[in-house]
Amino acid sequence: MNQIEKTVRHLKTEIKALAYRLGEQNLLVGALRKQLKAMQSNKADERRVHIYQRAVRDLIAKDIPHEVPPVPRGGIEQFERVLVTLGNRLDHKFAEIRALSEVTERINAGVFLDEVLNHVFEAFEKIVPYDRIGLALIEKNKDGTEIVSAHWARANYEKIFISDQYRAPLNGSSLEKIATTKKPRILNDLNRYLRDNPDSKSTVLIVKEGIQSSLTCPLVIDDSTTGFIFFSSLRKNTYRQAHVELFLQIAGELAITIEKGRAYQEIYVRNQFIRKIFGQYVADEIAEIILNDEGALTLGGQRCLVTILICDLRRFTPMSEQLSPEIVVEALNTFLGAMTSVIMKYGGTVNNLIGDSILAVFGIPVRKSDDVERAVACAIEMQNTMSWVNTTNLENGCPKLAMGVGLNTGEVVVGNIGSEVRKQYSVIGGPVNLASRIESFTSDGQILASETTVNSVKGIISTVGNLKVKVDGIDHPVPIYDVNGIAGDFKIYLK
Numbered sequence: 001m002n003q004i005e006k007t008v009r010h011l012k013t014e015i016k017a018l019a020y021r022l023g024e025q026n027l028l029v030g031a032l033r034k035q036l037k038a039m040q041s042n043k044a045d046e047r048r049v050h051i052y053q054r055a056v057r058d059l060i061a062k063d064i065p066h067e068v069p070p071v072p073r074g075g076i077e078q079f080e081r082v083l084v085t086l087g088n089r090l091d092h093k094f095a096e097i098r099a100l101s102e103v104t105e106r107i108n109a110g111v112f113l114d115e116v117l118n119h120v121f122e123a124f125e126k127i128v129p130y131d132r133i134g135l136a137l138i139e140k141n142k143d144g145t146e147i148v149s150a151h152w153a154r155a156n157y158e159k160i161f162i163s164d165q166y167r168a169p170l171n172g173s174s175l176e177k178i179a180t181t182k183k184p185r186i187l188n189d190l191n192r193y194l195r196d197n198p199d200s201k202s203t204v205l206i207v208k209e210g211i212q213s214s215l216t217c218p219l220v221i222d223d224s225t226t227g228f229i230f231f232s233s234l235r236k237n238t239y240r241q242a243h244v245e246l247f248l249q250i251a252g253e254l255a256i257t258i259e260k261g262r263a264y265q266e267i268y269v270r271n272q273f274i275r276k277i278f279g280q281y282v283a284d285e286i287a288e289i290i291l292n293d294e295g296a297l298t299l300g301g302q303r304c305l306v307t308i309l310i311c312d313l314r315r316f317t318p319m320s321e322q323l324s325p326e327i328v329v330e331a332l333n334t335f336l337g338a339m340t341s342v343i344m345k346y347g348g349t350v351n352n353l354i355g356d357s358i359l360a361v362f363g364i365p366v367r368k369s370d371d372v373e374r375a376v377a378c379a380i381e382m383q384n385t386m387s388w389v390n391t392t393n394l395e396n397g398c399p400k401l402a403m404g405v406g407l408n409t410g411e412v413v414v415g416n417i418g419s420e421v422r423k424q425y426s427v428i429g430g431p432v433n434l435a436s437r438i439e440s441f442t443s444d445g446q447i448l449a450s451e452t453t454v455n456s457v458k459g460i461i462s463t464v465g466n467l468k469v470k471v472d473g474i475d476h477p478v479p480i481y482d483v484n485g486i487a488g489d490f491k492i493y494l495k
Contacts, residue, residue, distance in 0.1 A: 306363035346378035406439025
């Protein structure tokens, strides 16, 4: 195979590659195939080659020299050079598009801004020139004045002097013009710029890093500039107008990310606050489910089978009248803190705190097969924890306390009750009232449970007796059981 044949074969490969990128029906691909066929039969018009070469030069920025090296006028060698250059340029452009597409995917995936910025730094490093990328946001001081706040920076070298602690007024700075005009700025000789603007603290710091060229793009959302992205190079004369289009696209995507990131941050902070407050009443698992359920906080209710636990301190009210307010609060906080921790440990929801009483519910907002078993085990551990409560209270000069616990299982109405201004997640129904009545029959350190509760864990619950009591609102005597332990998964007994 002679050199001409090798060249023709190579050109066919290049045209196939272009067809893959641009499509078989593309007019340029068809014209190039006709030109190659004509060249093989010595019927080619050399003027076409120069037209293709000019077309390639139009595709490539005029201020990026030497992408199409000069070749002798006419001939298959020039045609080959044009095709190779066109292919390389398209490869470069497609790489840019792929990288932008990846950035967009990351934005749509909802990842945080710093993750997207790190991806930009890694994805575009081989496509566009930079040794450093920085991002600053426009923020407001308490007095309403705007400042430029450095948010993120990454470089191919170690020492960065403009960190996320850097702040500077926007008003009167060179960035103010970029924010107002929303047009990028190219500085290809920062040392010269610093000589002309010796008071620019940011330029002093960036030159100290060794940076000599920079391209600054505004981050614009809804016609408002929210910040800036800085592409910087250790070499002079790095940036051309041809770079601006791609960098503006990156800046546009990042502006969207910032808005989403701020929204995510607000939601994250809000949810953390809600989780912190809500977590004082329910287990983390339940708090997470409610936070992720869009309808969980709407007004309305539903019927649910639950187990209600009500505990109350015996004789605490008359005792509190004889003690100082400080001692009363200290004793009560120790008691309530210990009991709510035990309730959350067993996956219960603290539905209400009323003075020295706690109403907890097992089975909402998530029902589990072992709700009753957990409620009984929780009641036993709560009674066992009273020894620690009393030890702590005695050390703090508080009196000894005693508690009674009542348990009942039944179907209640559960939901948010109230108004749009003030609502409470509550349980309502006869089983709640019965649990309260059962608790009122307890003595110090006792746990009494209804027949429905005991029957739900029959075979593993341990009782030391039962009796029938008259309860207001119920015509017949109600059986209640004195609970002292439960086997099964928990194996816990009164001490």
